[in-house]
Every structure is written in C-alpha cells, then in structure tokens.
Amino acid sequence: MVAHAYTVAFEGVEARTVEVQCAITPGLPAFSIVGLPDKAVSEARDRVRTALASLAIALPSKRITINLSPADLPKEGSHFDLPIALGLLAALEIIPSDAVAQTVALGELSLDGALVPVLGAMPAAMSAAEHERALLCPTASGPEAAWVEACTVIAAKTLLDVVRHFTGQTVLEPATRGEVNLDANPRDLRDVKGQERAKRALEISAAGRHHLFMAGTPGSGKSMMAARLPGILPPLSPIEALETSMIHSVAGILNEGGISRARPFRKPHHTASMAAIIGGGRGAKPGEVSMAHNGVLFLDEFPEFQRQVLETLRQPVETGEVMVARANAHINYSCRFLLVAAANPCKCGYLADPARACSRAPVCGEDYLGRISGPLMDRFDLRIEVPPVAVTDLDLPTSGDSSARVAERVARARAVQTDRYKGKDGLRTNADAEGQVLEEITQLDSESRDLLVRAADRFGLSARGYHRVLRVARTIADLDGSADLHRPHIAEALSYRLVSARES
Incomplete structure (x- = not known):
C-alpha cells in the first residue's frame, strides 16, 4: 500500500505542491527518502522515527521508502517532517488515508513529538486554498496562516494531537488569525x-x-x-x-x-x-x-x-x-x-x-x-x-x-x-506611471513646457530624468490639490532634480 500526504516546497514566495508518497514493502529494514532532499530533509527520518517512538509507535522491520514528488524539484527545509510522519501513520493505518490526502501539512518534529514552527506558513496556506485542501501546521504558525481566509487552518502542538484529531478522539478547532500590528513609531x-x-x-x-x-x-x-x-x-x-x-x-x-x-x-x-x-x-x-x-x-x-x-x-x-x-x-x-x-x-x-x-x-x-x-x-x-x-x-x-x-x-x-x-x-x-499614462496625467501648458524644455537642454537631462521631473511635479500638484500642472510645480520639481550630488 502506498499512502499519500501533501506539503509544499518554496520557490521564493510561491509554494509548490509536493506529494509525499510512503510505501512500506517487504525487504531488509531500511528507511530512505528520495526526490532531491537536502540535508535537513534527509535527517527527517531520525526525527520522525524518534517522534513516533515517543507515541509508542514502532516502525515495522521492513523497507520504508518516502518519495517526494515531483522528484526533480529540490526539497529544502525541516517542514517536511510532519507530512512524512502523516504518510507513515496513514500507511500503518493508524489514521485514515483519505483525511490525510485532503490536508497540506508542514512542520518540524522535535524528538518528543512536539511541533516546531517553520517558515512559510502563509504561502503554504495560499497553496492549500488553491487546491481546496486544509492546512495542518504547528500552533505557533497557525495565526499567520489563518490570515488566508479561503483555507481552513488546523494548528497542533504535538504529533499526538494530530493523531487524535484525525482519529476523531479530540478534533482541533480551526486556528484564528493573529492581531494586526500597528505602527508604534514615536518619532516625530x-x-x-x-x-x-x-x-x-x-x-x-x-x-x-x-x-x-x-x-x-x-x-x-x-x-x-x-x-x-x-x-x-x-x-x-x-x-x-x-x-x-x-x-x-x-x-x-x-x-x-x-x-x-x-x-x-x-x-x-x-x-x-x-x-x-x-x-x-x-x-x-x-x-x-x-x-x-x-x-x-x-x-x-x-x-x-x-x-x-x-x-x-x-x-x-x-x-x-x-x-x-x-x-x-x-x-x-x-x-x-x-x-x-x-x-x-x-x-x-x-x-x-x-x-x-x-x-x-x-x-x-x-x-x-x-x-x-x-x-x-x-x-x-x-x-x-x-x-x-x-x-x-x-x-x-x-x-x-x-x-x-x-x-x-x-x-x-x-x-x-x-x-x-x-x-x-x-x-x-505617481512613481509607477510611464508611457501613455504619464502623458495623460502630466498635460502641460505652453509656459510650463517651455520651462521644462529649457532646463532639460541647459542641464542635459536624460529621458529618464525628464520623465522623473514630470512625475515629481504631478505629486507636488497632488499635494497642492491641483488637478492640472502649472509652472510652480515644474519649477519646484526641477529644483530638486538639478542639484548635483558631486557639487554637494
């Protein structure tokens, strides 16, 4: 029997879905992880084995193979511990495999079975929501992930809590999102x-x-x-x-x-x-x-x-x-x-x-x-x-x-x-405006345009510098509450542009 669990691998802020395939087959006792794991992922077998032993769950004396698919995607980080443990528990028929297949899991396991917070809970929740799965993560990562309202986030303290949740003994409540941190900058x-x-x-x-x-x-x-x-x-x-x-x-x-x-x-x-x-x-x-x-x-x-x-x-x-x-x-x-x-x-x-x-x-x-x-x-x-x-x-x-x-x-x-x-x-x-949009929002009268053209010729403004002057002038006009650009707006924008740093 091959059990399936799901987690993510991070490429920047994008969380790509990784299928954790767990197979327990006859053969010499072994525990191998394949699928381009890094050192932290390879060491997961010892953390998972010891964490399961803390729950009085002994792995069978058979060949255990964990495949992280897609196999050509590099897997980095300690957050693969929990999905590997879930795959093993499902393969051993301790928890239902169909419930595990509807969950994206990430979390590091300590040797006593406690779940340690990991990075990337929020992108993982986004990925889980896209695939209509729930997210299982450590308690400390729950408030962060819960900000993704489209995803049900289950946060657990220990692996034992996870087992009890999937077996229906003690169902965990969905995590609540963290507080909004306000700016406490007292500088004036x-x-x-x-x-x-x-x-x-x-x-x-x-x-x-x-x-x-x-x-x-x-x-x-x-x-x-x-x-x-x-x-x-x-x-x-x-x-x-x-x-x-x-x-x-x-x-x-x-x-x-x-x-x-x-x-x-x-x-x-x-x-x-x-x-x-x-x-x-x-x-x-x-x-x-x-x-x-x-x-x-x-x-x-x-x-x-x-x-x-x-x-x-x-x-x-x-x-x-x-x-x-x-x-x-x-x-x-x-x-x-x-x-x-x-x-x-x-x-x-x-x-x-x-x-x-x-x-x-x-x-x-x-x-x-x-x-x-x-x-x-x-x-x-x-x-x-x-x-x-x-x-x-x-x-x-x-x-x-x-x-x-x-x-x-x-x-x-x-x-x-x-x-x-x-x-x-x-x-x-205004700093983002360019091309046709910039032309539309910076219509100049003849007096303002003459001033800008003369300054550009005299001081050798580049095309980039010319457009940046227009953007700054548009902002100055916005601060003044003016819908149109006028000569004073252009003049002030030029005064900031023409100061040469090497003359300071």
Whole structure:
C-alpha cells in the first residue's frame, strides 16, 4: 500500500505542491527518502522515527521508502517532517488515508513529538486554498496562516494531537488569525530643528514614492529625518499587507503571526553583501530590497557600500522586481520600495566647511561621491543638500508641522493617486506611471513646457530624468490639490532634480 500526504516546497514566495508518497514493502529494514532532499530533509527520518517512538509507535522491520514528488524539484527545509510522519501513520493505518490526502501539512518534529514552527506558513496556506485542501501546521504558525481566509487552518502542538484529531478522539478547532500590528513609531518630524527644504522633500518623496538622495555634513540630520519617514507614510492597504507578509513569512521575520499595517523600514549596514541586499544564499532567500517591498529601504553612508552592490540596485529600482538567479533556481521577488540614500559630501565629511575642509578639496569630494555611478544617481527623483544646523538653532522652540499633519497631506495625495490609477495593473503611485499614462496625467501648458524644455537642454537631462521631473511635479500638484500642472510645480520639481550630488 502506498499512502499519500501533501506539503509544499518554496520557490521564493510561491509554494509548490509536493506529494509525499510512503510505501512500506517487504525487504531488509531500511528507511530512505528520495526526490532531491537536502540535508535537513534527509535527517527527517531520525526525527520522525524518534517522534513516533515517543507515541509508542514502532516502525515495522521492513523497507520504508518516502518519495517526494515531483522528484526533480529540490526539497529544502525541516517542514517536511510532519507530512512524512502523516504518510507513515496513514500507511500503518493508524489514521485514515483519505483525511490525510485532503490536508497540506508542514512542520518540524522535535524528538518528543512536539511541533516546531517553520517558515512559510502563509504561502503554504495560499497553496492549500488553491487546491481546496486544509492546512495542518504547528500552533505557533497557525495565526499567520489563518490570515488566508479561503483555507481552513488546523494548528497542533504535538504529533499526538494530530493523531487524535484525525482519529476523531479530540478534533482541533480551526486556528484564528493573529492581531494586526500597528505602527508604534514615536518619532516625530517636529523633533528636527530647521531643515525645512529637506522636510518638504521628504513629504514629496512619501506622497509619490519618489527616491530621495540626501548629501550633507555629518550630524546635519540625514539619518534622523529618514527614521521619521515611516511616520508620514500611509498604512499598508490589505493587498499590500498580504504581499509584504508573504515575503516576510518566507524570510522568517513575520512577527508572531500578526500582519503589520506599518510599512517596512529596512536599514542594512554598508558592509552588507550582495546576497544580503539583493537576495540569494542558501535557498535563494529574499534580500533587503524585497523585505522593504511596499516600504522604505534606507541606505546610510551610501558611497561606502560595495560598488558592485550599488550597481545591482539599478534594475530593481526601475522595475520593482528582482530575479535571484542561481544554478538550480531562478526566483522572482517583488521589490517596489522607496529608496532613501544618505551620504557625506566627501570622505572627511566637511567639504563645504572652509574651516575644516581637507587639503584635497574638491578632489576629495569628487573621488568620494564618484563611487556612485551616473546611471544610479539618475534614478533618484529628489536630490537635496542637508546643511549643518547651527548650535544656537538647537535651543529654538520646536516649529513646523508634526508627523501627523504631514501624514494627513500625504494620505490625501495618495488617495488621489489611488483613484487615478484604479483599474491600471501595477500602478499605485505617481512613481509607477510611464508611457501613455504619464502623458495623460502630466498635460502641460505652453509656459510650463517651455520651462521644462529649457532646463532639460541647459542641464542635459536624460529621458529618464525628464520623465522623473514630470512625475515629481504631478505629486507636488497632488499635494497642492491641483488637478492640472502649472509652472510652480515644474519649477519646484526641477529644483530638486538639478542639484548635483558631486557639487554637494
């Protein structure tokens, strides 16, 4: 008799169905697992054997073969323990095989039979719902998987609970979904003294998802302002929250089964490798660009990142997705993020300060910011200089709008964009508009067009730069509540575009 159980194998955020075929046949005692298992899957036989022994279930002295089908799909991870155990229990006729065949299972087994939480419960629930099966998982993974309302999620603490459930002794109740985690970021823009132009750029960046580059002396407030960006961004929509949580589930950073409505804010150190930023490593896991999907990726000390790492950002910034290509895997991850970069004007940081500038100025600044290539710099919609704040200004009373006030304006602008791009696949903000759509939403009068054309000719704007100016101007108009673009909107957008980072 061959018993069948079902689980999943992960290719990025996609969970592919894997059939676990269990056969117990006459022959010399053996326990083999075939079907391209990795080391963790191969070791499952010892965990499963010991976990069953803890329930006083001894495996027969026969040949046990576990086939993971399709056999040409690599199987990685410890979540295959539970489906293998279910297949054995069904083959031994301890639990009904038809009930097992209607369930997708994933979970790691400890030696005493307890179920250990694993990664990817939410994508697994999505796959189970597509095939009209229930999902069986550890208790700790249940709240995460239960967010997929189309799937019945059964969460168990131990293998004994699983046996009792399938035999009808103690039927487990469906798991309830975790709580919605709210943003508890107490940082407020009013904490930033001065820097009104930088705050304005931050608001425009948040309203239209425009990439922002800040250059300024050490201690001028670049990192401080970037840390307050999540406080002015609107909460994730239900679709965005699901997209982001799927990636976080695979990466193992989903907090206690709860879906967060706060936008991700990722800030990797400048020593991070390419695999950490873009994705890769064992199992082609998502990188920081994907974990920042629908949120913010803040790269402080931007020129200090490896040149190769910086150049790999060019394609994800433009397309909103990244392919992690390896010899045995080609995985696509979504990565529609808001890139915020901060840099000092030179290695010593005081290029613009006559009292402290090094003797190598201006070559010092040219060499330092020259690490950022022209094509990468061209992808930043907003470029601003962040001047130092005088010590005397730090004692001034707090002024300017709070994060809550700015967030209201950003939310109104985002609502306008949501209505504008309704029904247009892949378009959510002004930064996503291109082609015919961009032409339709950025109709210019003769005065505005003349200004933009003259600026493009004089400063040598690329076609990409020209279109990015239009997108930023559209966002500025949305913040002003204007349906049409006017000369002041174009002028302000140009003022952020024409600041050369190498002149900072």
